Amino acid sequence: MAEASSRHKLSKLIGSIYDCALDPGRWEYALTGIRDALDAQTAVLHLNDLSQDRLLMYRTVGIEPYWLEQQAKHIREIHARLIEDLLTWPSLEVPHVLSRNVSQTYLETSRYFQECLKPQGLVDVMSFFLMHTPTRLVGFAVARHERQGIITEREIALGKLLLPHVRRSLMISNMLDISTIERARMAEALDALTCAVVLANERGAILHANRSARHMLLSGGPIQDVHGILQAKIPSASKELHNAIILAAGDEGSIGNTGLAIRLTEPDLPPIFARVLPMVSGDLRASLEPAAVAAVFIGNAPDEHDAADMLATAFGLTLAETRVLASLLAGHTLAETAASLRIANATTKTHLDNIFEKTGVSRQAELMRLVMQIVPPAGQPVP
Structure with a gap:
């Protein structure tokens, strides 16, 4: 019974993360769930301007306004440390854990740790890097209070499990004109988007294709309607798309990186990719089309x-x-x-x-x- 309850809580948490793809205003709610699941004191989702030492986005839970002001004073030290660590970091799939990756000698001389973290009773921070460019860094992090102790393997494993879902939600949100969604009724939102979107049921049947997707289907694009079933023209892409939809229809917590970047075009053609967003849980996503288990977002590769x-x-x-x-x-x-x-x-x-x-x-x-x-x-x- 406890295991079933735990799975239900995890599924609900992942559902709340995916709701943020269509409504970024829900991140505080999702961050609260992430913080509680990782038994932490605080949680943040941040977008850092590394070149100008600024925070362009900072969604937080569990941090008092006074400490937010104090933290802003140490942004240059924080960025310098992040840049130094990222130069040698093995993978963006690996979290940065303060107690494991920063020496005690550094902490003893760090004004950020001594003047900001330590006075709050915070003893450990685990950070995940979601996207990284030469001037921008997107990530999420949790901090633990001394009563909770330092980060353990449990939190690292759970954080890794949540990482692809947070990344998928942010990447899909990044493809959308969120202001358009906020202005339009949700039933009309998909047709207002410029990127191609297809809603599918557990069999892959097309329930709704927005204007861009319909044009792609009719013009001989990389996706096709085969007797009402969404398929890619490349067999391997169709198989991965089908597998991602099946996972989305079941336990969306198990989808991981499946369907996060499905190449729909042959190697000698400009790359076009599909990303699959689970739609089963979450009141916001379900309101688009109750029978849909997945939304397939299709866009070009980056420069x-x-x-x-x-x-x-x-x-x-x-x-x-x-x-x-x-x-x-x-x-x-x-x-x-x-x-x-x-x-x-x-x-x-x-x-x-x-x-x-x-x-x-x-x-x-x-x-x-x-x-x-x-x-x-x-x-x-x-x-």
């Missing part, structure tokens, strides 16, 4: 140069590796990349191997998937 720069910053790529990556993201082969950069084929292969090692992938398809997981779509600003 290859912007994407390469973002990965370079996140994973510490060299300038040469970044140039190779940008060429590959543009759809060029290794040979074409070598020719355009006027370097030997073997040198290009060495750069690619180094990129694989630094990013933790082993194939170019996995590299593109990683890009789509952490980089916003082309033409869409970071939220």
